[in-house]
Amino acid sequence: MHNIMSDNIVEIDNLSFGFKGRLLHKGINMVFPRGKVVAIMGGSGSGKTTLLRLIGGQLKPNIGEVRVDGEVVHKQSIDGLYQLRRKMGMLFQFGALFTDLSVFENVAFPIREHTNLPESMVRDFVMLKLNAVGLRGAQSLMPTELSGGMARRVALARAVALDPQIIMYDEPFAGLDPISMGVVCNLIRSLNDALGATTIVVTHDVHETFSFVDYVYFVSGGVVVAEGTPDELRKSDMPFVHQFVHGEADGPVPFHYPAPDYKKEMLRGHDA
Amino acid sequence: MERTTIDLWVGVFVALGLAAIFGLALKVGNLTSSNIGETYTVTAAFENIGGLKPHAPVKSAGVVIGRVDGIVFDSKDYEAKVTIKLDKRYKFPTDTFANIYTAGLLGEQYIGLEAGGEDAQLKNGDKISHTQDAVVLEKLISQFLYSKASDNKPSDSTKAAE
Amino acid sequence: MLKGLPKALAGLGNRTIEGIWRIGAGARLFFYIWFYLLESFKRPRLIVREIYATGVLSLLIIVVSAFFVGMVLGLQGYNTLQKYGSSEAIGVLVALSLVRELGPVVTALLFAGRAGTAITAEIGLMKATEQLSAMEMMAVSPVARVIAPRFWAGFISMPILAALFSMVGVLGGYFVAVPIIGVDAGAFWSQMQASVDFRDDIVNGIIKSLVFGVVCTLIALFEGYDAPPTAEGVSRATTRTVVNSSLAVLGLDFILTAFMIGA
Known part of the structure; x- marks a missing residue:
């Protein structure tokens, strides 16, 4: 790492991971400094979500390691892993709210599971978190009664219920209208700063993301192809970054899936 | 909810x-x-118990008054020793008859008690000395075949045996 | 024809390996459930809620089916028994068939269809919507929080449902035999009581239903937990729950009956 960021809460070191012999990641190095909001960007299917699962210890790397707060994730026992995960909060793509629990109970869930606080204090905590995401009024609704943006915000309140040191977001903008998107952007930034946490955002929404993150990693083909602050990347003349940032259809990432020559294939159909 | x-x-x-x-x-x-609440136990020896099983009912005048508790083979007399539990409310004279009957033609076997005329009553641990064995159909048929080679219906012989 | 043979053999091998893997994975899940035994009974509320979902909601189908099964047994039994002039034995026939076999087996089959599919679909959907992953990331074991309570609920509900099935079935048989056909009520009950043994028949029936409860619930849980996290995966898993539970129940019933009669 060439930046001078000594105090990193998450470090990914020469990480390779894949299913059934097909490698998804081929030697990834990343660091996530304390207090910063860092985005991991890349096309669909580039293994961004898998990276979050590797950090959370739900998957084990084939080679290399992930260190969270100095501890190697995949070498932890179950108890150690659970201890480590209590430092993390994760927002899943569509919120992953527990459908059989109300909004209040969803946010209260981690608090009830991990503490023995009296009911009145649980209530105070839940109200605090729900207020932070602006949904105190929705506490008695069920998840099915929420819009996509509201569900995302409730899930966010749940993810930060125990004041984690690391907050991870898996595609927080997917399927949101522009207003909700802006709301979520502001929340990610403000929650990070209010909690003094470190935020990792996995996304492919360039413009929203560039407006509030501190640092960006571009992942493609299983490696980090570019990294830097949003300003640096906007000015970058690397073809991939340029294509991605400006949303061009063709470029280093081709429009066509690899196929035989178009003309030849069409002619063959007529011969038969 | x-x-x-x-x-x-x-x-x-x-x-x-x-x-x-x-x-x-x-x-x-x-x-x-x-x-059945309080019970007392008596025993009875049979030469042949047929298909009698533990838990089979013990009846008198058609009323269930007890249960067969256990059946063991007594190798001294080559007899079946049947232990019977009777309800304490029902007293029987010492010369009571214990018969093994069949409920219906193919039904379960049970013990029927017929009271005698003695004044002394059966007590816990007593033995009923007057017993009549179960009817074994094969025996009956062979007896019947040997004794009368006539045109009697088989159902009559069963009825007679009962 | 010979060309297809290696392919067919490979398919057979593949299915065998898959089958063995599933049994192993199911057994591992069973082990984890026991591992979290204390933790799940520390939170009885969760189990109570699941008893409601599996047991109470299956009550109606069990009671209605039982009554009809009992009535059919009564009719069929009478039809056959009267030819031998022993229509009083109808109570015995109804009670023994229900208590020994139909009670536990039909209850288990209905349970697989009613509660088992619900469990599989629910857990499959929780998986598909990443609720289980979310739980893991919150350092809460889904086995302790989601799987184990449902398992114990099924374990508790099944014998209760089976006992209810037998009892209601006997009442159904009584309804046909006594008021409709005109068998003597006293004979109906007394013959039944003379032939149905508490230990050999009733307790054995309860033991069967306990085993079926474990197997049906475990299969439902495993299929849901193992389902591919897609709509198609969940629907297939639900089908598999019914098929596998039914086969397991019928097969185990034979084995258990053999042991019980042999013993």
């Missing part, structure tokens, strides 16, 4: 289940009849 509603329903559910198990045990099964 409200917590209390769920609790209530689960409570009802478990209560119904327990009631069903009790119902099965008491109304359908023989748990009641095998524990």
Whole structure:
């Protein structure tokens, strides 16, 4: 790492991971400094979500390691892993709210599971978190009664219920209208700063993301192809970054899936 | 759903289940009849008990008054020794007759008690000395075949034997 | 024809390996459930809620089916028994068939269809919507929080349902035999009581239903937990729950009956 960021809460070191012999990641190095909001960007299917699962210890790397707060994730026992995960909060793509629990109970869930606080204090905590995401009024609704943006915000309140040191977001903008998107952007930034946490955002929404993150990693083909602050990347003349940032259809990432020559294939159909 | 509603329903559910198990045990099964309150035990020896089984009813005048408790083979006399538990409320004279009967043509076998005329009554541990064996159909048929080679119907012979 | 043979053999091998893997994975899940035994009974509320979902909600189908099964047994039994002039034995026939076999087996089959599919679909959907992953990331074991309570609920509900099935079935048989056909009520009950043994028949029936409860619930849980996290995966898993539970129940019933009669 060439930046001078000594105090990193998450470090990914020469990480390779894949299913059934097909490698998804081929030697990834990343660091996530304390207090910063860092985005991991890349096309669909580039293994961004898998990276979050590797950090959370739900998957084990084939080679290399992930260190969270100095501890190697995949070498932890179950108890150690659970201890480590209590430092993390994760927002899943569509919120992953527990459908059989109300909004209040969803946010209260981690608090009830991990503490023995009296009911009145649980209530105070839940109200605090729900207020932070602006949904105190929705506490008695069920998840099915929420819009996509509201569900995302409730899930966010749940993810930060125990004041984690690391907050991870898996595609927080997917399927949101522009207003909700802006709301979520502001929340990610403000929650990070209010909690003094470190935020990792996995996304492919360039413009929203560039407006509030501190640092960006571009992942493609299983490696980090570019990294830097949003300003640096906007000015970058690397073809991939340029294509991605400006949303061009063709470029280093081709429009066509690899196929035989178009003309030849069409002619063959007529011969038969 | 409200917590209390769920609790209530689960409570009802478990209560119904327990009631069903009790119902099965008491109304359908023989748990009641095998524990007919206070009992006293007598024994009876038979040369042949046929298909008599433990828990078979012991009846007198058609009323169930006890149960067969156990059946063992007595190798000294080559007889079956049957232990009978009788309800304490019913007293029988010492010269009571114990017969093994069959309920219907193919039914279960049970012990029927016929009271004698003695004044002394059977006590716990006593032995009923007057017994009549179970009717074994094969024996009966062979007897019948040997004695009368006539045109009698087989059902008559069974009835006569009973 | 010979060309297809290696392919067919490979398919057979593949299915065998898959089958063995599933049994192993199911057994591992069973082990984890026991591992979290204390933790799940520390939170009885969760189990109570699941008893409501599996047991109470299956009550109606069990009671209605039982009554009809009992009535059919009564009719069929009477039809046959009267030819031998022993229509009083109808109570015995109804009670023994229900208590020994139909109670536990039909209850288990209905349970697989009603509660088992619900469990599989629910857990499959929780998986598909990443609720289980979310739980893991919150350092809460889904086995302790989601799987184990449902398992114990099924374990508790099944014998209760089976006992209810037998009892209601006997009442159904009584309804046909006594008021409709005109068998003597006293004979109906007394013959039944003389032939149904508490230990050999009723307790054995309860033991069967306990085993079926474990197997049906475990299969439902495993299929849901193992389902591919897609709509198609969940629907297939639900089908598999019914098929596998039914086969397991019928097969185990034979084995258990053999042991019980042999013993």
